Each structure stands twice: as C-alpha cells, then as structure tokens.
Amino acid sequence: MITEKGFCAKLKTFLIFAGPTTFVFLSVVIIPFLFGIYLSLTNWDGIASAYRFIGLQNYLTVFRDQLFWKSFFLTLKYVFSTVVLVNVIAFVLAYLLTRGVKGENFLRAGFFVPNLIGGIVLGLIWHFVFSRVLVFIGKSLNLSLFSYSWLANPQKALWALVIVSVWQYSGYMMLIHIAGLVNIPKELFEAAIIDGASAGQRIRRIILPLMVPSFVVTLFLTLQRSFMVYDVNLALTDGGPFRSTELISMHVYKKAFLAQEYGIGQAQAFFLFIIVAAITLAQVYFTKKWEVEM
Numbered sequence: 001m002i003t004e005k006g007f008c009a010k011l012k013t014f015l016i017f018a019g020p021t022t023f024v025f026l027s028v029v030i031i032p033f034l035f036g037i038y039l040s041l042t043n044w045d046g047i048a049s050a051y052r053f054i055g056l057q058n059y060l061t062v063f064r065d066q067l068f069w070k071s072f073f074l075t076l077k078y079v080f081s082t083v084v085l086v087n088v089i090a091f092v093l094a095y096l097l098t099r100g101v102k103g104e105n106f107l108r109a110g111f112f113v114p115n116l117i118g119g120i121v122l123g124l125i126w127h128f129v130f131s132r133v134l135v136f137i138g139k140s141l142n143l144s145l146f147s148y149s150w151l152a153n154p155q156k157a158l159w160a161l162v163i164v165s166v167w168q169y170s171g172y173m174m175l176i177h178i179a180g181l182v183n184i185p186k187e188l189f190e191a192a193i194i195d196g197a198s199a200g201q202r203i204r205r206i207i208l209p210l211m212v213p214s215f216v217v218t219l220f221l222t223l224q225r226s227f228m229v230y231d232v233n234l235a236l237t238d239g240g241p242f243r244s245t246e247l248i249s250m251h252v253y254k255k256a257f258l259a260q261e262y263g264i265g266q267a268q269a270f271f272l273f274i275i276v277a278a279i280t281l282a283q284v285y286f287t288k289k290w291e292v293e294m
Contacts, residue, residue, distance in 0.1 A: 039266045046262035058267035068268060070243070071251035072275075074158070078247060079226040081162045082169070086222050087215070089170045094177030095207075108178065111171035119168075123235025126164045127151065130236075154244035157237050161245055164232055169225065173218040180214030181207070216287040220280055227276045248272055 040058055044051035062068055093111055097104045114122070131149045138146025150156040184207065192202050230249040233239065239246030239254075246254075252272065256265025 036266050037270055040263060040270050042263050044262045045260045046256060046265075047260060051263070054263070058263045059271070061264055062267050062271055065264075065268075067243070068248075068251060068255075071246050071248045072272075074244075074246070075227065075248040078158060078162060078165075078229075079223065081159075082165045082226045083219065083222045085162065085166045086169045086173055087218055089166060090173035090218065091177050091211075093170065093174045094181055095203075097174070098178055098181045108171075108175070111174055113171065114168045115172040117168070119229075119231025120235045122164065122168055123232045126160070126167075127236050130160055151237055152241055154241050157241060157245045161233060161236055161247075164236060165226065165229065168232070169222060173222065176218050176221075177211065177214050180211045184210050212287065212290055216284060219283055219287060223280050223283060224276065227272070227279075 039051075041053055041055055042051040043054050043057075097108055097111075101107070117125070130151050134146040135149055137143070138148070150160040188206050189202060192206060197205065228249055229247060230253065233245065233247050233250050237245040239250050248268075249272075252265050252268045255268060256262045259265075
C-alpha cells in the first residue's frame, strides 16, 4: 500500500515535472474546447456580454445550412485529391532519392523547403504564379490551358488549391517515406535479387508491406492538414470565385466571426471535429490492422 508520505512525494514529483505542462494543456486545449462546446449551445453572437442557452438549436441549423454542406463536400473532394497525390508523389520521390542518385541530399532538402514556407506567404506566391507568370507563359506560347488565371475559373480554382497543397506537403511526407525505406534491411533486397525478383516484384512484395508504418503516419498527417487548411485557402483564393473554393474551415470562420453567429459557428466547428476525428481514427485503425496482417 502507498502511504500518505509516499503519495505526497509522488504528487510533489508530478507537480514539479508534469504540473506546468498539464496546467498549460488544460488552460489552452481542454478548457477552451469544453467552453466552445457550451457556446455552441447558446445564441451568442461573439460580441454581446450576455447570451442565452438554446440547446441543440444551433446543430439543427447546421444540418439545414446548404452552404455548410456545400463547403463540406467540396472539402471532401479537396482532401481526397490532396491525400492521394501527396502520398503517391512523396513515395515516388522517396524511392528515387534512395537509389543512390547523385546529389540526392541536395534534392531532398530542395523538395522539403516548401513545407517551411508559411501558408499565407505560400498562398501569395502562388497567387502571383497563377495570375501573372502562368498567364504570361500561356499567352506567349499560345497555350489555351494557361491563357487565363485558374483562380478566376470556378471549375479550376479548386485544382489550383490542390496543386499548391501538394507542392507544400509532398516534401515533408517524402522524408517520412525515406526514413521508412532506409530502415528496410538490405539483405531482403539481396535475397530477392538472387531469387530473380524484378524491380516491380521487390516493390510489391518487400517495400510496400514494410512501408505500412510510414503510410500510417503520412496518411494521418495529410488527412488532418487537408481538413483543417485555412491559411493557403485564404491567401490563394479567399474562397472565390463564387464560393467555389470555400473549404469548411473558412466557412466556419466566416460564420462565426464575419456573420457574427458565433454559436452556430461553434456548432459547425464541433461537428467538423467529430468528422475529422472519426475519419482519422478509422484510418489509423485500418492501416494498423493492415500492418499486422502484412
């Protein structure tokens, strides 16, 4: 049994080493999260000093909000495209840059650099590229695809956002895949080559099964980042043209702070949290299960 003296000693040790971190975590994450849930049950406009408890009315409003669902399904399209392209490109880059290519360390650093650029700066840079550089090239070379800005076209603006996100995230995910590739024992490749396995067979039978832990991490990160993207969306398109690129995070922000419907915005944010948490947990569960089966 733990004596009172021993309990006090352990409590003192906990408060010294974990107390500050626990206090910050509770103050910055847990308490604001719980308070946000409470505000989603009120009619607060974000400004007034008084507000009224209205129960689940805000959540019913969310389900009837057509613009919210338009942004949500648009976000699903963006997330699917970004996750697939980022992970495919990142894996291909990682595979090529672990084959002993000359200057591979320089290339790895070069592909990683876009991830270091802030989202707002990145969006402004690519806004200039799509609006000026590509248009100039398209008109000079008579390329109809780039003769006008994609950001002004409702059918192509979302793909411009996807391109920027893929350019930003691929280098980071590439490093995770490189870490997974270099940890694969070389003896397996040597044995496969002796047995006459082709490059494609080595990828399917050795590399992909042993890379599942890396895929778990990269899929989780790309899913989380894609669902929560806001800064690039703001700087590149600001949701336009005609709300064709207004992703869910931007819609929630506008509802809460611009439309001054904070209670509804909080309800939308909590709904988004539940969806993202469910998808990411399901992704981790099934990919981990695949890892065990492999």
